[in-house]
Amino acid sequence: MNTGILVLGHGSTLPYNKELVEQVAETIAGYGNAVVRTAFLNINQPTLKQGLESFKGTGVDKIVALPIFLAHGVHTLEDIPRELNLNEDKKATIEIDGGMVELVYAEPFGADASIAELAYRRANEALSR
Amino acid sequence: MNTGILVLGHGSTLPYNKELVEQVAETIAGYGNAVVRTAFLNINQPTLKQGLESFKGTGVDKIVALPIFLAHGVHTLEDIPRELNLNEDKKATIEIDGGMVELVYAEPFGADASIAELAYRRANEALSR
Numbered sequence: 534m535n536t537g538i539l540v541l542g543h544g545s546t547l548p549y550n551k552e553l554v555e556q557v558a559e560t561i562a563g564y565g566n567a568v569v570r571t572a573f574l575n576i577n578q579p580t581l582k583q584g585l586e587s588f589k590g591t592g593v594d595k596i597v598a599l600p601i602f603l604a605h606g607v608h609t610l611e612d613i614p615r616e617l618n619l620n621e622d623k624k625a626t627i628e629i630d631g632g633m634v635e636l637v638y639a640e641p642f643g644a645d646a647s648i649a650e651l652a653y654r655r656a657n658e659a660l661s662r
Numbered sequence: 663m664n665t666g667i668l669v670l671g672h673g674s675t676l677p678y679n680k681e682l683v684e685q686v687a688e689t690i691a692g693y694g695n696a697v698v699r700t701a702f703l704n705i706n707q708p709t710l711k712q713g714l715e716s717f718k719g720t721g722v723d724k725i726v727a728l729p730i731f732l733a734h735g736v737h738t739l740e741d742i743p744r745e746l747n748l749n750e751d752k753k754a755t756i757e758i759d760g761g762m763v764e765l766v767y768a769e770p771f772g773a774d775a776s777i778a779e780l781a782y783r784r785a786n787e788a789l790s791r
Contacts (some may be wrong), residue, residue, distance in 0.1 A: 556773035644685035659768035
């Protein structure tokens with residue numbers, strides 16, 4: 534597996550954001566196609582820098598930074614690109630284990646149909662409680 | 663249709679959170695089973711109070727407050743319940759058009775399989791760009 538996925542969360546003083554990010558990472562790791570690590574913008578660890586460093590020794594030659602955010606905002610458009618030193622094309626090249634690794638940046642979820650379906654499911658669960 | 667769904671967003675200085683919440687609301691309204699309105703915790707309008715008031719004249723007898731949030735945090739556990747005057751059972755009774763309407767509160771998305779699937783799709787889209 535040469536592809537790394539850095540699953541990026543917002544971070545929270547409460548444990549739930551971190552738990553969600555870790556569970557998403559675990560599920561994606563279970564798909565078996567990538568080396569998966571987590572990182573957090575605020576409060577929780579690993580930080581983004583630590584998250585990138587955690588690919589040392591894994592042999593990845595490309596990493597996707599995958600923001601677990603619903604929509605673009607200041608965090609996804611300014612904070613994360615700044616922390617990852619992304620260029621205007623939302624990419625960067627970083628050095629890991631002495632080799633150059635391409636870093637690309639995924640989009641947030643957006644208004645995908647699956648988001649509306651899940652929201653509607655949550656609404657119906659609340660109605661049946 | 664006697665059920666109302668108040669689709670609740672975080673709000674943002676950028677337009678994307680509001681757009682996502684409005685698109686989710688539009689999709690859910692398209693299912694045809696509820697009167698759907700939107701509201702925002704911060705920055706954007708309608709506010710939560712305005713959102714509840716927007717069910718006037720619709721004839722709903724039950725409203726679900728549906729947070730468009732990935733995970734529980736201070737916003738979903740403290741801010742929204744306080745703004746909606748929810749009791750310990752995460753419910754409230756409000757008056758609309760002179761009648762009493764039950765308000766219930768849905769859970770955020772959580773680590774549903776569909777969230778991990780969508781995240782993985784976003785990662786692969788970034789890899790193929």
